[in-house]
Amino acid sequence: MIRIERDSLGELSIPKDAYYGIHALRAKENFSVTGQPPHRELIWAMAIVKKACAWVNREIGMLENSKAEAILKACDELAVGNLDGQIIVDALSGGAGTTLNMNINEVIANRALELMGFEKGIYDVIHPLLHINLNQSTNDVFPTAVKTAIVRLLRELADEVALLQGEFQKKEKEYAKILKVGRTELQDAVPVTVGQEFSAWAEALNRDWWRLNKAVERVRQVSLGGTAVGTGLNCPKIFIDMAIEKLREFTGLPLAKAENLFEATQNTDSLSEVSGYLKTLASDLIKIASDLRFLSSGPKAGIGELRLPAVQVGSSIMPGKVNPVIPEMVTQVGIKVIVSDHAVSFACSMGNLELNPFLPLIAHELIGSLKMLKSCSTLFRERCISEITVDEARCRELFDRSSCIITAFSPYLGYEVCAEIYKEALSTGKRVEEILIERGFFTKEEIESITQPQELTTPGFAGIKYLRRLLK
Structure with missing residues (x-):
């Protein structure tokens, strides 16, 4: 069973039970490149932005209450993931986010129609653009959603980094009195304690935690209400402040209106700055992981001062071998984040005049890095750092031999x-x-x-x- 939908380019056949529409289907045909959908966190943020807009449009008398109620409920369902299967567009696309915005508009509209007892596609009742996208443009909605998702993930990542730092601090106290050889350029240097080594790792993470919190300040200002280029054309002034206030309420995040909506629509330097902070965290994690691999090398023919927890069998041919797989995973995540930072920086530099058309790439890489670093920090803490032990006898042996x-x-x-x-x-x-x-x-x-x-x-x-x- 199909339904026919039309746009200015012609008509397409849409599966009758699909919540997406003609715009999403065209985009799927145009941009099937990565095979990856937009990040769940971005879909959540888009749904909440649409919900805030619908709520305000009802309050200012531009959206009938019955339609608004259905739209708000549809937004809630999309926000929690019930409609994710209807987001059919690729993570990357041309159009500065228009592809995802249109897919979101169509899904919300058709689910709202269904909730009101209408068949999908009856757009003279609820229209993806006239009702769901009312007082909005992709150029303010999509960047606002991107920043909303990033602020949420930054706070979650900061919490995980704090927990990881705390685990290192526990080890710092536990091993404060064990003397060992300090090394510079991998050569014997002067005496240090094991606790001092853990303290250095903890302090690096403390600075990363501080940077992540500063990053929130950089991206919490959003351009919702700026519409196409930040001038707010076709958007009532009352809508702007109300929508951002409602978005702050719905998300619980410290979002605020950008001081200059025109500037905020075209510049993405704050996102490049955040990416740089993530790169720094990645660099610190790689350094720590590298140190742990070196100090745990052996177990008999290497340094062997630290014992990492055995979390899985290390070889298909060498019986009993155990590898430092968690630090190796951390290193690979760090490398990926550093590479993503290069993509983000390059894409941010490629904005043209009033808009950066490459925001889908920026968003995909940044959100991906935030998610990986969060998971990585949790696993590093739970599967490695919390279970590290020190071979005190080996530390003394090497100290005495040096x-x-x-x-x-x-x-x-x-x-x-x-x-x-x-x-x-x-x-x-x-x-x-x-x-x-x-x-x-x-x-x-x-x-x-x-x-x-x-x-x-x-x-x-x-x-x-x-x-x-x-x-x-």
């Missing part, structure tokens, strides 16, 4: 003498402490005083009390 404590003695002996001792330790296999005693520089007790963990891993000179006595 010569990393020699730097602590340079205030006493000078750089050149310490360099000679370091070379001797490397060539002979002797410990630094042993050489210091053999040469008569220090007693065993003095060395123990200077090399206390607190002395070696905090600002100042190790064994400062002894040094002061020496200098008198």
Whole structure:
């Protein structure tokens, strides 16, 4: 069974039970490129924007109450995902978002018609453009929905990053007193504690959390009511403030009217800025994951200072092998986000005059990055960080085998003498402490005083009390 729908280009046959219409079907034929639908979060945001507009149009007397009630209910159904199967357009399309907007308009209109007891396609009762798109343009609705979805996801991601940071802080306290070799450029450097390493990772995430919250400030101003180019043509002034207020109420998000609707319609630099923050988070996660892979390498022939939880069998040919698969997943997500940032930045730079036609790509990549980073942060915390343990004996073994404590003695002996001792330790296999005693520089007790963990891993000179006595 079919119904016939017409537009200015002609007519098409639409399945009779379909909620989408001729515009969505044309778009599906034109833009079947990725095989991916628009993100669910974007569909939700579009539905809520349409709901806010319908509510205001009823309040200002431009939409009959019976039609408004049906439209509002249809918007609610779309928002929760009940009509997702009717969103048939591809994630990417030409037209600056018109494709998705038209698909949304048609689905809401036909579901509202059904709720009122009419057959789908009876557009003289409820029309996708005259009623669902009333006082709107794709050019204000779509960017508003994009920013609404992004604000929601930014807040959710910030919460996950805070939880991940908290897990690192727990490990920082748990392993605050375990001494180990610090490394620069993958070479032995000076002593650190395991807790200090966890603290550095936690602090990086703390800055990421701060950036994500700042990002919300950048994108919470929306252009709803600006219509085609931000001038608000064909939109009552009263509609603008009321619609944004209602959108804020329906979403619970801190959305606000852009100070300059004309500017907000054409510029997407705030989205590029947000993408940059996500890239920074991705870079931090890659760095942390790389550190964890290195410090857990082995388990017998590598560094092996950290033990990552075994979450799955690691090899189809090597029995018993377990791989650091969660950090590897984190790394791949980070790479994808960094690549997406390049696409977003490029697309943002390609806007022309009063509109950026490439917003579908910007939205798809940004929302995808936000979702991946959120899931990634949750899995990283639950499946890896919370279960990490430290091999204290291995940390001590490598610490004792290294010569990393020699730097602590340079205030006493000078750089050149310490360099000679370091070379001797490397060539002979002797410990630094042993050489210091053999040469008569220090007693065993003095060395123990200077090399206390607190002395070696905090600002100042190790064994400062002894040094002061020496200098008198």
